[in-house]
Amino acid sequence: MKQYLKLIICCIFLITACSNDYEEVSRKAILKNSPxxxxxxxxxxxIYSHGIDWVEEREFTKGEKLGVVKEGMATKLPNGAIIYNVKESYPVIIVEYEDKMKKYLMNQGE
Structure with missing residues (x-):
């Protein structure tokens, strides 16, 4: 019986140790810390954030169109702005509107 208990405890320990370190961050939590x-x-x-220095400095190639900004989706973008993914392997999107282009990085928490 003790061996089974030890085995179960070891399995639980391994499962929790191997779990993902990152979870998606809620929009509410981000805005609470940075209104x-x-x-x-x-x-x-x-959720993606604009204004990350290394993302702004790096060149990305615009990929496929993902959609358009709709009411309530963004804090500073107009409705109708076009959202694209990037061809590089980064969690970045590009948003274009009114002859402007912004780069956004996916938010991840701990």
Whole structure:
């Protein structure tokens, strides 16, 4: 019986140790810490932030169109702005509107 208990405890320990370190961050939590944050939340619930230095400095190639900004999706983008993914393997999207282009990085928490 003690061996089974030890085995179960070891399994639980392994499962929790191997779990993902990152979880999606809620829009509400981000805005609580930074009320002026420039965010966009896609229809799947993924949240992206603008203004990350290394993202702004890096060149990305615009990929496929993901959709358009709708009412309530973004804190600082107009409705109708076009959302694109990037061809590079980064969690970044590009948003274009009124001859402007902004890069957004996916938010991940601990």
């Amino acid at each position: 002026d944050a420039d965010l966009i939340e896609l229809e799947d619930g993924t």
